[in-house]
Amino acid sequence: MLQLQAIREEKDKIISALKKRNVDAAPLLENVLRLDVERRNTQTQLDNILAESNKLSKEIGMLFKSGKAQEANILKEKTGSLKEDSKKLGEALNAAAEELQTLLYQIPNVPNHLVPAGNTEEDNEEVFKEGDIPVLNTNALPHWELAKKYDIIDFELGVKITGAGFPVYRGKGARLQRALIAYFLDKNTEAGYTEIQVPHLVNEASGYGTGQLPDKEGQMYHIKEDDLYLIPTAEVPVTNIFRDVILNEGDFPICYTGYTPCFRREAGSYGAHVRGLNRLHQFDKVEIVRVEHPSNSYKALDGMVEHVKNILRELKLPYRVLRLCGGDLGFTAALTYDFEVFSTAQDRWLEISSVSNFEAYQANRLRLRFRDANGENQLAHTLNGSSLALPRVLAGILENYQTPEGIKIPEVLIPYCGFDVID
């Protein structure tokens, strides 16, 4: 959520920056400003009435105390109309505030100046590329075939137990998955992130805090009975640790890493691109989350990008880094780098990580602040990224490391797996 003060002060700047998202925010912002004025006017009127009625009440109290009941009763009569007015104004105030809130929720974050213009993923800007794309046999298989051949992932069994998009991992497949989780967590911990385990279900307030709610309800599984949501990413529970928190400057940087399963409804997606591990309803992910001083958040973002690069380098997977264009940028992000690993047998890039700076957008919703050097409370910046999303890394490993003798295990993972080939 953008800060009202920013909208008041730099409306035009915000409108022009949001054009990068192909959004014409002008009418929305005009409405916000109109409601803001209305809200403040109503507030002032209400405050005056409340001040008067507070004063009267005190006088009445004093009169009763000094035994002047009659005078007190005369004053009492005057409070009736004040009460009526304050009730009406209070309702008007709530209505205006609520409407204002609704509008503010509809405004996406302002893109950073580095964000390229563009509409679709075609317009994302490749900023880095590394790793050799292996030359495979003509009979190289996509990962879903390999999964079947080596009996390590069973998609049909998942359909039986739950439904499409809930695979079952077995034997070396399950072990490799566990190895990746342990390896990622270790790498993150070495880099200074504190490992944390969080709930996999969150309440409504948490959904609002990080921006999944309102409007994106369709993405999350909702448990009606208890009004809880299955997390689509660890970002939600981890970042919400800091909802309604005021930090000290010395607390920065705050770095957390956590492994969680992620649940996504993915309503509406279908077809060849969702085959195998490409798109699932339940998948595992290791996430990194940072809370930063505003002056340091972009340095932190770069650091996170380097960190993820290092992991992919160690895994010896061919990958590239994209700077998302305005049209592809997530609603709450100011700048996002996507990592894609090349899936050789499918001959396409698969997104395996997304690293973003949300600046103060989430913090504003979360009321996540810190006390600055002047003793003033100001909003912190939040960031997060995947390191990494398991299924597509797994797909990348299976496809890129396949040989006629079986699937080789990347060297760094061998100690975690306890074997060096899947055959």
Place this chain on the structure above:
RNA sequence: GGAGGAAUGGCAGAGUGGUCGAAUGCGGCAGUCUUGAAAACUGUUGAGGGUCACACCUCCGGGGGUUCGAAUCCCUCUUCCUCCGCCA
């Protein structure tokens, strides 16, 4: 699931209808003293709205009500604690 108790500022803890945004202690910050530190002493120390700055307004778990007036009374929800039951 059943029975009882509780929820107040960073923490502990008073306050049971009026001048209470809230005693006191601890903690934090600033100062005095000191070569420096500690101790001691003095001051200061919640959040939001509003204003050029004041004034002023709101907030004592959430929501609603009674009253001229609510931290205090009533209703309701949530959470926590104790006991019983069940249980990985």
